[in-house]
Amino acid sequence: MGFGSLGFPDRGSSDKVMQPRVLDSLSGHYVSQISTGLYHTVAVTNKGIVFGFGDNERAQLGQEFIRGCLKPTEIMFDKSSIEDIAIAAPSG
Incomplete structure (x- = not known):
């Protein structure tokens, strides 16, 4: 769901989507x-893999080198001591 001003994963379009949808990626x-x-999403899997997509102006997706990401991208971090x-994913 969302307003689509930055595009949507798996579509690349900026159309509004008013209901949840499955992401093929x-x-x-x-x-x-x-x-x-406000403009980004973070998802975690049952295996502890964290994905982020959307706006990344403030590196909220854990990727300092990209402005935004339409494809869910794994957020890499050292998981060795994580339980x-x-x-x-706050907006500010």
Whole structure:
């Protein structure tokens, strides 16, 4: 869902989407948590893989070198001492 001013994953268009939809790029993953900011989304799978997509102006997707991302992209971090993952994606 969203207003689409920055485009949508798997579509690249800026049309409004007013209901949730399946993202083909996340097929094969069981998403257990989703959190959204104003223009970005973060999802975590049941295996602890974290994906981000949308606006990245402030590196909220964990990628300092890209402005935004239409394809859910894995957020890389050292998981060796992590016991549990929870996400929050505030807008500010």
